[in-house]
Amino acid sequence: MAYTPHTTSYYAASANPSPERPPLNGNHETDVCIIGAGYTGISTALFLLEHGFKVTVLEAAKVGFGASGRNGGQIVNSYSRDIDAVERSVGAQQARLIGDMAFEGGRIIRERIAKYNIQCDLKDGGVFAAFNKKQMGHLQAQKALWERYGHTQLELLDAQRIREVVNTDRYVGGMLDMSSGHIHPLNLVLGEAAAVESLGGIIHEQSKVIRIDQGERPVVHTEQGQVKADYVVVAGNAYLGNLVPQLAAKSMPCGTQVVTTEPLDPELASSLLPQDYCVEDCNYLLDYYRLSADKRLIFGGGVVYGARDPANIESLVRPNLEKTFPQLKGVKIDYAWTGNFLLTLSRLPQVGRIGNNIYYSQGCSGHGVTYTHLAGKLLAEALRGQAERFDAFAGLPHYPFPGGRLMRIPFTAMGAWYYNLRDKLGV
Incomplete structure (x- = not known):
């Protein structure tokens, strides 16, 4: 099986020590299987674990391999299209909910850094x-x-x-x-991944997902194993490929x-x-x-x-x-x-469900450091049955x-x- 390392960036060269995580092998079961170990996936995993879920994360390469470990490292509030664009396209109540969340991602990042003592050069x-x-x-x-x-x-x-x-x-x-x-973005996600594992979460690297079998309990397949779960969260963003064709069509x-x-x-x-x-x-x-x-x-x-x-x-x-x-x-x-x-064409995130048990968030449109941390919280809320804020994003037209x-x-x-x-x- 091919091994995919981090890109040759300054962040990878200056990253804090992080363990090699073994590829998925064999058959496993969990409450939630998350596809992608970037900010969206790791944030979701951490919120779920804090509320008692059993979580497995599958990553095609390394934790933070994609945008989460390569971005400019800037904590910027709101969304790629600002709140006024949301106000013009949806009703007042939905716009208010989304507007009230526009500054939450940065607070989540700082809370994570403080709670789990993450060394990522916060300024x-x-x-x-x-x-x-x-x-x-x-x-x-x-x-x-x-x-x-x-x-x-x-x-x-x-x-x-x-x-x-x-x-x-x-x-x-x-x-x-x-x-x-601003922060060292790769060290932030590596610190959050360590926090996931400290709470019992499992992360498999070099475990590219090749198929999702939908059903009452979806099954997520890699080349060497599979995970059966109550819920699946798709968090691959720009590195998801054509795994879920209906998501690729509008991004x-x-x-x-x-x-x-x-x-x-x-x-x-x-x-x-x-x-x-x-x-x-x-x-x-x-x-x-x-x-x-x-x-x-x-x-x-x-x-x-x-x-x-x-x-x-x-x-x-x-x-x-x-x-x-x-x-x-x-x-x-x-x-x-x-x-x-x-x-995305609207430059607003795409959030939603496929069937009853596959959830996704994607399409930060270059504004993802803060939004992805908020997305993890919204996905975790939805899986706990508190979907009002998740649905506010899911209702945006795309x-x-x-x-x-x-x-x-x-x-x-x-x-x-x-x-x-x-x-x-x-x-």
Whole structure:
């Protein structure tokens, strides 16, 4: 059987020690079988175990192999489409439920870190950076919207103030969210997986699921074994493939690129981001960056539709890195990698049931660090018979991409080109 290691990222190179977990072998039974050991799967497992369920997690590669171990490491509130988009598409009660949950994921992450003593370099504070007055107006509206839902740890930054937190002249202003922040994402999920095992949960790595037999008690098959369960949770997101065709039809894997510099001189690193906040800009195809614990700049951006691996990741990211921080021109890049996230047409998560006993959550659309932790709680609530909050997401409308699977990539890329052009023109 082929062995799939972590990608060659900075996160994998600096990960905390983690045990090799054996592949599934033979026949087993459990209360809940979870497919995927990323944030969604591990968060769900942890909530279920805390309420007395017997849980088995099957992972095709390694814990945190996908987006959970490759992302920018930023704790960003709300969803890829904000609460106002939800308000326009669903009724008031459903929108209120979803809006009230928009800031819960970050709290869950901090609770997990504290409860299980997870060492993942947590830092508080994140900045949305605006290139022009139009984007600044959007941030003003966003602040008012979030405050309407009780989120008050926000500060608008004018041109002078943003230069105090980001040492670049690219931005006209921004918004600081002190309940945002950043973490070492792979170490977070590895710590949560250790917590799962401390509560009796079982995790099998190198155990790709090849088939799910539906029925009164579904059976989940890998090449070397099977698990019979009362419930199945599908949590593979962009790495699920075509295991569940009805989920693949309304989503599209996309790639984002990340680079990590060599360790910077401490004085230089501190001059770039004096308060050690993370930053993302307000463009449709946005850049995001932060400092690592050992004072490297982690800088990501760009989207490759269809999740191809670019031939030269550094060449895609370096121009914007150096445009943002000219003082880093020519800096050595030690690590460069791509990671896939799952895009939905609405850019809102897809949540639901298949039959009575197969549950799923997917399609964070690049906004998954916080949402996936909330999703774990919602899935666990639903399996315990408390489905109101789960059903609020399950009731969101979702549609296939225009042109079907053949044309979804070029059509989506054309749309992204249009919005990217608008960002450049400031209109």
